[in-house]
Amino acid sequence: MNIGISHELSEEDVKFRYINDAITSKGWTKDSIFMEQQVKFTDGKISLHGNIVHREKPKFADYVLYVNKATPIAIIEAKDTKHTVSYGLQQAMEYAKMLDVKFAFSSNGEGFAEHDFLTGQERCFGMDEFPTREELIERYKKGINEGNGLNEQEEAVINQPLCSGQNIFPPRYYQLNAINRTINAIAKGQNRILLVMATGTGKTYTAFQIVWRLLKSGLKKKVLYLADRNILVDQSIEQDFKPLEKVIHKIDYSKDKDKLKELLSHQVYFALYQQLIGQSDAKNYQELFPNPDYFDLVIIDECHRGSAKDDSNWRTILDYFSSATHIGMTATPKETRYQSSIGYFGEPVYTYSLKNGIEDGFLAPFKVINITTNIGDEWRPIKGQKDIYGNEIEDRIYNNSDYDYNIVIEDRHREIAQEITNYLKSTDRMAKTIVFCADETHAERMRIALVNANADMCKKNPDYIVRITGSDEYGKGKLDYFISVASKYPVIATTSKLLSTGVDCKMVKLIVLDQQIGSMTEFKQIIGRGTRIREKEGKTHFVVMDFRNVTRLFADPDWDGPIEVDPDYPPKPCPVCGKYPCICPKTTTSSACPVCGKDPCECPTPPPQPKPIVDKNGCEVKVINKVVSVYDTNGKLLRTESITDYTKKSIIDTYATIETFTSKWNALKRKSEITEMLKEVGIDITTLKHDRNMDDVDDFDFI
Template sequence: MFLKQTLSERDICTKFITPALVAAGWDIQKQVREEWSFTDGRIIVRGQKYSRGKQKRADYVLFYKSTLLAIIEAKENNHSIGAGMQQAKEYADILDVHFVYSTNGDAFLEFDKTKTGGEVEKEISLESFPSPEELWERYATFKNLTPPQQEIVKEENHKDETDLAPRYYQQIAINRTIEAVARGDKRILLVMATGTGKTYTAFQILWRLWKAKTVKRVLYLADRNILVDQTKTGDFRPFGSDIMTKIQNREVDKSYQIYFALYQGLTGTDEEKNVFKQFSRDFFDMVVVDECHRGSANEESAWREVLSYFDSAVHLGMTATPKETKETSNITYFGEPVYTYSLKQGIEDGFLAPYKVVRISLNVDDGYRPEKGKVDKHGHEVEDRIYNTKDFDRTIVIDDRTKVAARKISEYLKLTNRMAKTIVFCVDTEHAERMRQALVNENSDMLKQYPNYVVRITGDDEIGKKELYNFSSVIEKQPVIATTSKLLTTGVDTKMVKVIALEAGIQSMTEFKQIIGRGTRLREDDGKVYFTIMDFRKVTNLFADPDFDGDPVVIYEPGPDEPVVPPTPPEGTGGTDDPPGTKPIPGEKVDGVDGGDGPDGNGPGGDPSNKPKKYYINDVAVTVANERVQYYGADGKLITESLKDYSRNKLLLEYTSLDDFLIKWNESERKEAIINELAEKGVLFEELQQEIGMDMDAFDLIAHIAFDKPPLTRKERAEEVKKRNYFEKYGTGAREVLQTLLEKYADEGIGSIETTAVLNVKPLNQLGTPTELVKLFGKKADFEQAVNELELELYRIA
């Protein structure tokens, strides 16, 4: 006989909760996920290393088909029945779950979110837990789903041979979209951060609707060939090639069910070029609009004509960056998003890579004014005014500025990883070419082994575009650095990009979000866990804008009698980064002012008075005026104050006094646990060490930064221990092990000596096997006790 109060939480689950679920009719294999870690834990970068924050883990999540219905939080029996309710509610909000339970094995406390009044929380016995059908009926009633609508929603996800299930946020997006379609909604918007699997989510939506025979024929629209091809051969592959086709060469075969098309391939200036009109208006049941923040957001766009023609179909818009301006609005067309999953949430959950920002200011950036009568290298007199970062490379080119920017990018790669995939965003295609040349000269040593180490990838460069696949590839080593202006802002799945350099004055929030999205994809197995943004134009000020990670709102919606004023068309002509066979979207700014067709950018398109399109200055010295690193904080914002002040504030939230800190430090069996916990809360130890410039232990960093105590280096602490002849009480062999551990501490820090795993690495493994070394102290517990005593000696001076 056992006492219930002595059982572990896991035993409570096994002996009481799981049997209660089985008795209520729940299929443990198909309908229940036990101990489900639904997040991966935030990536915490620590110098050249990284760790993961805590995963969010639910004790039980209950499914009906593919709908998340209930969550159960279990506690040991010495807790109250409702002790887990607060945590369960928090997780339920994240998971979009409507039925919430807490239990200690005696009974359940139920919170029913579908109730708007009365007894929303009540205690029920273990024997009274509701069946799957009862909870589903409650859910369907709350959602006002009719029996035919329920049948649509009940259709299950596609499962491949790996049995890979959608992530929690994908599942929410899938379910909400299918419920909206089942209810008869015609315009649906999904907002999901770049790298979170929008295409996979769209596939699961269409799969379930197709299997339910709600949707028979689908048109998938995009504006980049690479988006269409990636989708057809990737996530949508389970549909099978026999029912999928890509509309191209203006040829239409109406025998397929899933059609992929470029907007540009469907429309044209002449009526006969409008390929989409070869289909009847009601041919498609659903139209999926990928990256809908572009053309379809604009009411004046030719793209909108396609959507208007297939007006009877369900229109599903997908984007990471819904466009909301005076002239264009996704929300006005599609309605409020049925679900939004932000970049901030993706980083917090550990599904997206965090970033750090290196902001570099050059001496000319605050204003360059040419002396009177100044002529550029082509003999043009330079207009007398003050030029700043908005002008550089758009109206005036300072050669040395390009060279210094290229040098700083190259220096960063040399200090970190010469093979880190890097995108340099430039003002226009001509600027991208000059930057390519400057980067080639800075990395000439790498070109011997990698001829395509640096390339320009722009829409008007056929050779560069051929390298787009290799640059995006996880396997291909080169190109490493790509200069561009627009082609790589959206649509390209640049999985391994580790550096984004901003050498263009981006002002559009939509474009900025898309650019940041080029680096957010996480490839942990391939060594991509974070990325760096090098900002030469103060573009990253946009991170502080509430719109960066806020909910999209309609900026302006014209009244019924108020015409929409189309935006000003882009100035100038010249190469853009659009793929071949595409055209600028009417009403959409493509690339501002591009370089002209002359070698110096001063070809047609200049002022009739012979004023050049750009001035080129080659005799102004440019230097770095200021360089600052900003880190991604635990709150999802960049740390803008000094790292030392930021860390002091974080530490003082944890420890009220030096004594409080000393007590907690000494009581902790593993100091590394304290370090990891503080790192998760935003204290960046490795970066602090670099800023302060001393090889300090985490202990001394905390004492020095938070409590103004004079610090000791690790080597100094190790020397203090040696002076006290602390090792004399041990035998020769044990003494040598402890002295070696002390040296390892001096080199690497306290975390390196706190586990027996240290006995497997140099120089300890050169003294004997782990078993042999432990025997020098007696038993394993004796060895661990000796290490604990060594730690006490290390910090005794405090």
């Protein structure tokens, strides 16, 4: 112990006078020590107050000790001499749990306190007794895996560094956790692995670093990366996997089937499921790779979308390459009788949720504007009312669940388009916007309504508004431009499903919900379209504009909570054959059509009845209420605010009476001081005045 240490030393003094010497004298070199300035491991949560955005303080660790840059091993928290030796230990333990390290220390310069996560024990010791680098690494290696230590493969992986370089960012703490958890599980022999990481947290980059370390350490030699959308494959190859471009091949069955020898010369293969399955379940994968043991690692991107579904064609690919290690990656694991991530891969080895990402400041927070129309809850046609085709409209009550699904109200499209336009005019007309619609036809109607509401912008560039859907070749051709940070146009995209998952829309600032969404998985995926942060380009948060009360799902306990589990999963085997799915022979009883006598029926199908369309004369739509809501990271309602009411309340809380405010106003040398003070509580007077067309009104009179 340092007897007689000064009791007036600051935390910085303690670090530089005592702790630095204590750890460097034990063999901890500069390469294995990262001090506070280098160890900011969160960015600080972005908070929304009124129309002001600010970042909270990020989390820093005083010291992080590493085995190497891929493997952190200990946290040290320093405190000034007014505190006890162990005062900072709980903070060190909190950070240690976040960074997935096994040893936490605190010190006030008189000694060290230690918590060992491998044994659960704590102790205090002198400044000259800090463990040497070799001692602590040895304790880690012996104590890991419930005291069974590391096997040869784990040793090889631990010693394998991350991929680094000029254009490669070091992993964030949670990415490093996911990388290490995954490769350690593989090294221990686990062959089915699930990684759950929220949209926008870098799943593909994480997958790249996993592949890099496994290839370089020799644990894996041939890798197959599966996805269900071309854009996912191309983005991965061109961006995160760029350092491996010399050993990467994108599978194209039409070309590769005639060059099988050349095909087998690569290390990392990217493929769409469709390319490997082929037409009519041709099983192209067997022709391209006749040896089912060819791959020793298969990565399944967005595995919640059905790759692990028991009766899926995609599952046949996984079954064929069953000897390989399978890593499933998803933002929203799903566990139902129809889809099973957990049932196939097992419990996640690591989870980093949307809540975690927003709390840490890596994902953008959001506000919700709930907009109610006069027909949202109910509209009933008058007796004998006809649609534009001259057909009588069924007499019943219609509501948000019907519009654009069972009946089309033309004026509703106009009113919604006008609300979107008004919002963009009051904020930023070049803010990237996605409008989620009921179906592709609805997406086209909304495109037309938005064009008419934004004719001035479409005159400048007709691609200001574009429909981007699965069947729209022109729109799909504009997708890369829409998601590009550098490209201004398109600005507004109307869609139904195409943009709901897997597309990296970094600059989206407004998400409009005008479709019914019952699935929590789909809801999370759609919200995830807005969570990327691009501060340099002005993207710090986003807004959800809800016309269907979809955001009621925030109140669901499953919002960013436990994995969705269907009580009927896993499915029960057939009571006859004992298998799932059932393999009983099909009965041969005839089910011929009683009209045409054929099985299957060959009767001509009558054309479908068009949805009733009601024009403005038949139903006029108006917005009757708007509520701005701010949610916390649990999806719990923090507050509901009318901007005017929020401003009034904040001013009254600060200045209780008009006399108090007037006295303060008159005493100020600069009137701008009031507006600066109000900004601190989330009120931007300039913006509020502009929103109400009161730019010329004096600040005092406005307040």
